[in-house]
Amino acid sequence: VAKLAERGRAVMIGTRNPVSTLANAQPDRLSNQTFSDWQAQHPQIKLGTFAEAAAHGELLLNATTGSGSLDALKLAGEQNLNGKVLVDISNPLDFSRGLPPSLFVSNTDSLGEQIRRAFPDVKVVKSLNTLTAALMVNPGLLPEPTAVFVGGNDAVAKATVTALLKNDFGWQTVIDLGDLSSARGTEMVLPLWVNLMGVQQTSLFNFKIVRQ
């Protein structure tokens, strides 16, 4: 989000309850800061409700937790989402049985497809769900170029997201996996990803596809 603002985009973050978000004294797991401290350093980034952020954006990013994504998008409001490109970064991680997480949808369906069925006029593009947040906007943190995937049913929307990935985030290798059913495959990578994070004791890694 900060990366998009740096790039001159007018960014708004939506949460369920912006007042609670600002009052939350719990530091974020990634930034190690409270939201209000973080926002003080990024005054150009607005905070609003899910609905306000959805109405504000031309291009929307769903970075909510997988189990809350459909509810968050309902709160955002179909009328604020329709016709727009939604980059779906979420993963259907199910922590209800403890660690490691399993998936609450997989194999013959995906969270990306569930979102599209719930919001048929939203141009859902599944992307960025196979890597950690710091790398999404800064793939150059790794010593060599790695892969990011896009999948979706709208070619123009995929081209828009691919341009964002390349031009704003610095991705060199964006692999188009085809339609949104490809989200099954990228979401099902998460168990291996979680396993590798544990083995390597870092989330700063990604997959590179090496071919002959």
Added chain:
Amino acid sequence: VAKLAERGRAVMIGTRNPVSTLANAQPDRLSNQTFSDWQAQHPQIKLGTFAEAAAHGELLLNATTGSGSLDALKLAGEQNLNGKVLVDISNPLDFSRGLPPSLFVSNTDSLGEQIRRAFPDVKVVKSLNTLTAALMVNPGLLPEPTAVFVGGNDAVAKATVTALLKNDFGWQTVIDLGDLSSARGTEMVLPLWVNLMGVQQTSLFNFKIVRQ
């Protein structure tokens, strides 16, 4: 298999019906040869029933099709398998709904674990199921080193398989994912693998894990 024989191992291939295997006039998809033509070029490799091959081997490779693996191992006979290391290369691909395949077991269980539950005295090591056969024994076909995974509950068995991968097959990077439940993650990579094969129009590719 030919690679193991080259390396001086006494190799036996087991099939359901060796007479039919030899009489089969259909060329193999990978070698583009009939089995009998292939065997004529590899006279040191024996052919037998599943049970004969299992009795013959110290180290066993399950390279049967996923949907037939449990049946093939039953035909091999528990008494011929018990106490041995079984490298499970199979994947639970379900072609019954057409292409692309889905998985007949996934998420909270895996084919590797099903095999272990059916044969509790076999030391199952899941490995090599995330890449195409030609690369399994020849990772140097790719322009840079890529990753192969091992998962299993017996540390000595995993060390045996890791040594085979490194010394006989030439793998530099063997990542130990932990116990056999890690087979869920590696088997669930297959839908992305199949998708990438289609997009790239080649099966000669593999994943490299790039970390900071």
